[in-house]
Structure formats: structure tokens, C-alpha cells
Amino acid sequence: MSLRQFEYLITVVDEGSFTRAAESLHVTQPALSHQIQALERVVGARLLDRLPRAVRLTPAGRAWLPHARAALAEAERALTAARRTAGVECGELRVATLYSLTLGVLPPVLRCWRAEHPDVRIRLFEHRHADELREAMADGQADLALGPEPANWTGFRQRLGVEEFVVVLPPDTHHREPIDLRELADVGWVHYAPGNGLADLVDAACAERGFQPAAAVRTEQTAAAPVLAASGLGPALVPRNIVPETFDGAVLRTDPPVRRTLVAYAHKTPDPLASAFVALLAEAGWDA
Structure with missing residues (x-):
């Protein structure tokens, strides 16, 4: 069992296929398959189910993966520490x-x-x-x-x-600063896609003020939210530190503040x- 084999199988899992993993690792696919089969023989169990168009971890593979990631990361840290010294x-x-x-x-x-x-x-x-x-x-x-x-x-x-969040609106907005989020309860928002942690933060901030924000548009990209809001698609709640100094939009502090440590x-x-x-x-x- 070697760290190289750990790296190979982790890369297959992360890439989702042997073909992409081989390209990422700059090895041939047969060589990659051989090393993973050798690892499975040492472990004594299949770690991957090889499907027609994908790979999937077996129960043994799911149990093995976090320990393998930790071992590989610790080995890299050990190498770095030795080289520094x-x-x-x-x-x-x-x-x-x-x-x-x-x-x-x-x-x-x-x-x-x-x-x-x-x-x-x-x-x-x-x-x-x-x-x-x-x-x-x-x-x-x-x-x-x-x-x-x-x-x-x-x-x-x-x-x-503490990171502070601000509301972004079009440059010709008539809202005064600071703004209470409840003033925006009845409009469509520029919201974040499910899975983006900021979606949870926006929902929680609005829930504390007694409403659920309706999404006029959802974006995967945090950087897109202030741009979309400034163009008039709806208000967005964004980290203050991602808004450029020369931003073409209204950037309003909230009252009460929305913050996270x-x-x-x-x-x-x-x-x-x-x-x-x-x-x-x-x-x-x-x-x-």
C-alpha cells in the first residue's frame, strides 16, 4: 500500500471517472487501473463500483476515503515541514x-x-x-x-x-441608509442558488425580520449577485468586502446589522x- 495509490483512488473519486483521473495524473488508464486493483487487494475489499459511465464508492470505499484523504494530507505536511527545516x-x-x-x-x-x-x-x-x-x-x-x-x-x-453584509440596489434607489430588510419583504430578490452557504444566511436574516425572501433570480456566483442587483433585478444581500469601491449601484448598510463572525x-x-x-x-x- 502506497501514498501514490491513495492519490490515484482519491483522484478517481474526485474526477468521477478513470479517464479524467488518468488525464489529471498524467498516467495511462491501464496503469491507473492496475494500481487501484493492487490497493483493493491489499485492503481485501472492493473500494469502487465501476459503472458504465461513472464510478461509485462501495461501503468499504466510503469508510476508507476520509482516512485516506487525511493520511495523504498529513504526508504532504510532513514533507513540507522537513523541507522547511x-x-x-x-x-x-x-x-x-x-x-x-x-x-x-x-x-x-x-x-x-x-x-x-x-x-x-x-x-x-x-x-x-x-x-x-x-x-x-x-x-x-x-x-x-x-x-x-x-x-x-x-x-x-x-x-x-466580523464580516458585515450590505444591501445592493440600483443606483437610482429611493431607499435611505440604513435600510430595514422588512422594507424589501414584498419584492423579488437576487438570491443565491441552493447549496451556496449565503442562501442560508439570507434566508435566516429575513426570517429574523418576519418574512421569507422571494427569489426573482438565483445565482451560483457570489460575485454576480451585486451586479444583478445593481441592474434592477432585485435587492441582494452581499458581503460588504466583495463590492468594489467604484461599484455602480447603491450599497446600503442594514438596520439592524447583518453580520457573521x-x-x-x-x-x-x-x-x-x-x-x-x-x-x-x-x-x-x-x-x-
Whole structure:
């Protein structure tokens, strides 16, 4: 049993087929199949059901997968730590987060990080929902996560700041700031598609104010919401930090405010490199 075999089977699962996995790994499909069959012989059970147009994990495969992901991630971290100590390279920092935070919170932090640590690569893993992010971190995907506070997390956790949400409307809006979301209860909204964590946040904020927002249009892309709202398709509730300074639309604070606390979290106390990244996040100055 080898880490390469772990990587091969994980890639097949993530890509959904042997063909795409072989292309991603730059190996032939027969070689890939041979390695996975060898792994299954060592495990003593089939890990994949090979369907005509797809692959599916068996019960044994579903039990095996999270441990394999964690083992592969831990091996990569061990290699990076050894190389840092030996001075071979400064290594790679793996950061898991949400798509909306990649748009808003992270760009200025990454710009500062790049200036201070030009030899350290950053690998981002982006997720649509905070629950997916937590699950990925539980599986050992990254060194560090940035997101809403995870439920029942027993490892390292540090509060970073508060993210504020604003309402976006067309530039000729007649609403005054700050705006009460109840003023928008009877109109169609620019909403987020199911599975996007911001859909849950918008629904919860409106429910606290006694109504359910009707969706005039739903978007998968967080960055599209303010653009669609400014064009007149309906109000959108968006993270304030994703709206450009020169944005052509009305951006209104809410009363009462809509906010969420963000934290950095990991399985264990971060090493010095990850700790430096957490410190930079904490100094970002985006507290409400």
C-alpha cells in the first residue's frame, strides 16, 4: 500500500471517472487501473463500483476515503515541514475557505503575504458552504481554514473578525441608509442558488425580520449577485468586502446589522508559518 495509490483512488473519486483521473495524473488508464486493483487487494475489499459511465464508492470505499484523504494530507505536511527545516524550500501553505471569502477577505491578505513570504506557495481549496468546509477540514484537506465558526470543533480555533453584509440596489434607489430588510419583504430578490452557504444566511436574516425572501433570480456566483442587483433585478444581500469601491449601484448598510463572525481553525496548533498567516488575517482590519 502506497501514498501514490491513495492519490490515484482519491483522484478517481474526485474526477468521477478513470479517464479524467488518468488525464489529471498524467498516467495511462491501464496503469491507473492496475494500481487501484493492487490497493483493493491489499485492503481485501472492493473500494469502487465501476459503472458504465461513472464510478461509485462501495461501503468499504466510503469508510476508507476520509482516512485516506487525511493520511495523504498529513504526508504532504510532513514533507513540507522537513523541507522547511532542511532549508530545501519554504514550502506550501494549504488554506481552505469559502468562495465569498476568496472574493472579499483574502485578496488583500494574500497580497501582503506574497510581499512578506515570496517563496511560500499558497494552495486554496474553495467551498460553497460552511458545512462542506468543515467536513473537508475534518478530512485533513488543508493546514488552515478560514470561515464561519464551525460547530463542535475541538481543535485550534481563533476569532478573526466580523464580516458585515450590505444591501445592493440600483443606483437610482429611493431607499435611505440604513435600510430595514422588512422594507424589501414584498419584492423579488437576487438570491443565491441552493447549496451556496449565503442562501442560508439570507434566508435566516429575513426570517429574523418576519418574512421569507422571494427569489426573482438565483445565482451560483457570489460575485454576480451585486451586479444583478445593481441592474434592477432585485435587492441582494452581499458581503460588504466583495463590492468594489467604484461599484455602480447603491450599497446600503442594514438596520439592524447583518453580520457573521469568522475564525481560523485547524486540527492542531498551527506551525510558525501557518501562525504567521493567521496573524496577518487577524490584522486585516475588517472588523465591523
